[in-house]
Amino acid sequence: MKKIFKIAGSIILILIISIAAFLYFTSKPLPVGQEGTKAEALTDKIQTAINQKAWDTTTVVSFTFRGNHHYLWDKKRNLVQVKWDDKKVLYNNKTLEGVAYENDKKLNNSQKTDAIKKANDYFNNDSFWLIAPFKLRDAGTTRSIVMQDNQEALIVTYASGGSTPGDSYVWLVDxxxxxxxxxxxxxxxxxxxxxxxWEDWKTFPNNLKIATSHKGLLDLKLENVKTAQSIEEINNGQDPFTDL
Incomplete structure (x- = not known):
């Protein structure tokens, strides 16, 4: 028995060392970019390519993330409906006030609070994979330009916002x-x-461009993506937020 534990311990130690080595040799430091007019000019070009103005005037978006998180988002009213498993949450993503259901039964008190928090965490993460290119100039962001793979790339750092402020992204463009x-x-x-x-770009009303597929360590898909100017247009003529 002691021999078995000893072998198991050795295997675990080898796995830990292997993972640590992988992280050490794979991880790269964040490149140092230069803020200023060149970075802002590159940002302008990206926003023109994806049609930032069309996004800014779009009122409602719906989508499914990885097949099991379903969203209906009224941007104008800051209202979000999130469905997953047996849960449904409708809430204001600015105040985090709303209602939550489990198997169509309304939740109260701490259960409701927990469900809204989880829904908002899902929404912050999942929606970012849909709309990150439209958030290059969000409040609290800084932009800088850097060379990557012999071409100019844009570094965007988020000092605030979402569930994980302080993150940085280097955008590569075609x-x-x-x-x-x-x-x-x-x-x-x-x-x-x-x-x-960022690929499988689709064109939506007003020539809005949205990427619907991501490939990397994990492959992510955004399905059933729709945009509109009212909830009723993409929700069978119904407004689910009347209870809020």
């Missing part, structure tokens, strides 16, 4: 300034510089 990938330096991933693609 010849038309459409984002094709980013490299991440984020608190929830121990490997600095991990790259994930």
């Amino acid at each position: 010849e038309n300034y459409m984002p094709k990938a980013w490299r991440m330096w984020v608190s929830i991933i121990p490997i600095g510089g991990l790259e994930t693609s």
Whole structure:
């Protein structure tokens, strides 16, 4: 028995050392960029390519993230509906006030608070994979330009906002300034510089461009993406937020 424990301990130690070595040799430091007019000019070109103005005037978005998180988002009213498993949460993503259901039964007190918090954490993460290119100039961001793979790239750092402030992303763009990938330096991933693609760009009303697929360490898909100017347009003529 002692021999078995000794072998198991050795295997665990080898795994720990291997993981530590992988992280050490794979992780890269965040490159140092230069803020100023060049960075802002590159930001302008990216925003033109994806049609930032169309996004800013879009009122409602719906989408499914990785097949099991379903969202209906009224940007104008700051209202979000999140469905997953047997849960449904409708809330204001500025005040975090709302209602929550489990198996269509209304939750109260701490259960409701916990459900709204989880829904908001899901929303902050999942929606970022949909709309990050439209958040290059959010309040609390800084932008700088850096050379990556012999071309100019844009570093965007978030000093505040979302569930994980302080994260940085290096955007790589194609010849038309459409984002094709980013490299991440984020608190929830121990490997600095991990790259994930932005692809399968779809065109929505007013020539709005949204990427619906990401490939990297994990492959992520955004399905059932719709945009509109009212909830009723993409929700069978119903407004689910009347109870709020």
